[in-house]
Amino acid sequence: MKLATNYNRVNIVTSTVVLICTGIVYYLFIHSILTDKLDKDLVVEEDEIQQYVATYHKLPLPASFINQQVAYSVFDPSQPERELRYTSYIDPKDKDEEPGRSLFTTVKVGEVTYRVVITKSRVEAEDLVRVILLITLGVSLLLLTALLLINRFFFNRLWKPFYSILQKMKSFEVTRMTGIREESTSIDEFIELNASVNAMAERVHRDYRELKSFTDNASHEMMTPLAVINSKLDSLLQTEEFTLRQGELLQDIYQATGRLSRLHQSLLLLAKIENNLIPDIQQIDMAVLASSKLRQFQELFEKDDLQITADIDKLEVRMSKYLADILLNNLISNAVRHNIKGGSIEVSLKGTMLTVSNTGNAEKLESNSFDRFAKSSHSEGMGLGLAITRQICNLYHFDLGYAYHDNRHFFSINFSSVS
Secondary structure (H helix, E strand, C coil), X not given: CCHHHHHHHHHHHHHHHHHHHHHHHHHHHHHHHHHHHHHHHHXXXXXXXXXXXXHHCCCCCCEEECCEEEEEEECCCCCCCCEEEEEEEECCCCCCEEEEEEEEEEEEECCEEEEEEEEEECHHHHHHHHHHHHHHHHHHHHHHHHHHHHHHHHHHXXXXXXXXXXXXXXXXXXXXXXXXXXXXXXXXXXXHHHHHHHHHHHHHHHHHHHHHHHHHHHHHHHHHHHHHHHHHHXXXXXXXXXXXXHHHHHHHHHHHHHHHHXXXXXXXXXXXXXXXXXXXXXXXXXXXHHHHHHHHCHHHHHHCCCEEEEEECCCEEEEEHHHHHHHHHHHHHHHXXXXXXXXXEEEEEECCEEEEEEECCCCCCCCCCCCCCCCCCCCCCCCCHHHHHHHHXXXXXXXXXXXXXXXXXXXXXXXXXXX
16 A cells, blocks of 8 residues: 555544544533523523512413513422423414424412423424534535645645656666666655665665676686686597596595686676676567477487477577576476486467476475575486576566476466567
């Protein structure tokens, strides 16, 4: 969820809850004030009746005025002497029943005690409360709408420099050696973010230059002594006669230097892939490349009596041709190396999915098989083939998967970023 969306949601929910709560309190407060005013008017009427009785020693005539009624009856001792409560009011003109507020009190005329009921209509008070409530709701809705619009447009414009910087960081490529252009903004936090991002980009460029320099130097410096050792071994094998034991030792040295040379090249390739130092991206026809690779392995297939099944459709992938060749080479050579005599290999290229399956050891590979130098106990490889395959897939955001069922090992690549 985006920051602006999350903030808007919290802000709107909080504002709505606060406005509803304050609206209820405001309604109850206004209602209480108007009820208190009605009660005071009823008490005034009560005082006037008491004063009339004290002056004239008789009850005033029962009367119905606008929004007010006065009635008398003989007091029943079982009833309370004085109380205020909500009742109904009968409009003498329209004979409509309306909400009312009544004061029940007593007055003594001579030896007789009378019960006096003074009733006032609450229609005007209720109408006033209703108008105030509607005004409050209207103001609340207007305020919520204003908050929503402000949050949607103002905050989007306010955060525009942030999203612009974020987009530039996503498209940042260390190999281009270009910085991230600063966004024009007056917000201190975004100015600081601009400076921090450019400082980070500069450090990345510097580390990249140092790593590239180290990789180039290491490659040059290591290849030279390896070439010299191989050359001297070739010369030694051609100029001298050796005993069987000496020949075995020289052969072991020759194989060890060859293995060291391949290891050096594989590690160097991994470093170049991880740091995106192979930029020759082009449109590759994977069907043509896969068919060519199968022809190259034909002698190895025949040597181990392997049955090959190929189901290849046309698919174009945008990537380095050099890495595409390494990718197919690693998968097919892995299927050959870990197969059994008289086994089978199936290569399928359907849609955006490449699958290479083979018979082999009746056990599933461990979860760390794609890590560097991870290999089974019976493997003669260096444990870098699958690691290089995974790095190539990570570089181009391909999905690399492995499964084992029906006594077959399945390696699949989903070229989801094909163009």
